[in-house]
Amino acid sequence: MPESSITLVRFAEAHIAGVTALYNDPAVTRQVLQMPFQSSEIWRKRLAMDDERSLKLVALHEGEVIGNLGLEQFSRVRRAHCGSLGMGVAVAWQGKGVGSMLLAAALEVADNWMNLRRVELTxxxxxxxxxxxxRKFGFETEGLMRDYAVRDGRWVDTLAMARLR
Incomplete structure (x- = not known):
């Protein structure tokens, strides 16, 4: 599928059902920190918390949500040069450039509009x-966090990764 058929837009009310469906896919849920069986109301509340310290994007193909990314600048004064991101891509679209498109767009905003020096993730x-x-976008592993979360009834490790510029 050519990337030209995919558009990135700011997450809006019209995308709530699609984002809810994305994160309610068990294969996506198991790779992110979201709980299964979420309601649309959870995403509506997250959307309502929108401010200029956050960037919330969706990737669309023919109007369907196929990916989501959130980048949030820390509000504490001494951490204002840092942001944290999380993302999810629909299983059928993984490995097809959607994550790269979302990440490239978010990092462009982080670098050139939010002036973030550090972007971190788990x-x-x-x-x-x-x-x-x-790694393709310059993130490096900073540490292993053991038994960080429960997934499928088991404790799983995460990596702390960050990109400095």
């Missing part, structure tokens, strides 16, 4: 595809 230590994507 990723499950066994999510090799995501780790490869983040």
């Amino acid at each position: 990723v499950y230590a066994d999510n090799e595809a995501a780790i490869g994507l983040y």
